[in-house]
Amino acid sequence: MSQYKVNYKIWLEKEAKVFGQGPKEILELIEETGSLHQAAQKMNMSYSQAWNLIKTLEERLGFKLISTQAGGRGGGGSSLTEESQQLLKKYSRFIQEAEKSLKEIEEKFF
Secondary structure (H helix, E strand, O other): OOOOOOOOOOOEEOOOEEEOHHHHHHHHHHHHHOOHHHHHHHOOOOHHHHHHHHHHHHHHHOOOOEEEEOOOOOOOEEEEOHHHHHHHHHHHHHHHHHHHHHHHHHHHHO
């Protein structure tokens, strides 16, 4: 067993960082809870921080990540757009393959 462990972070960029582990996590939590507010709470973020993050990412990516419905009698909520679901799926699969490959390379060298 090696005493070394390879550590890394992987994210997508355009002109700036547009998608990584944090955005992945908040989108998964929105999908799970149906709420940006609840997703933010689970990540120990304020709603305004989460909202600003989503808006910044949407601007950088060039498409909407979530659809929101205002509260009221039936309650509000948030859901992922089709583009957001596809990005989340592709990024998650990419990360799984990258981790597998990096683990193999780590074992080869360390």
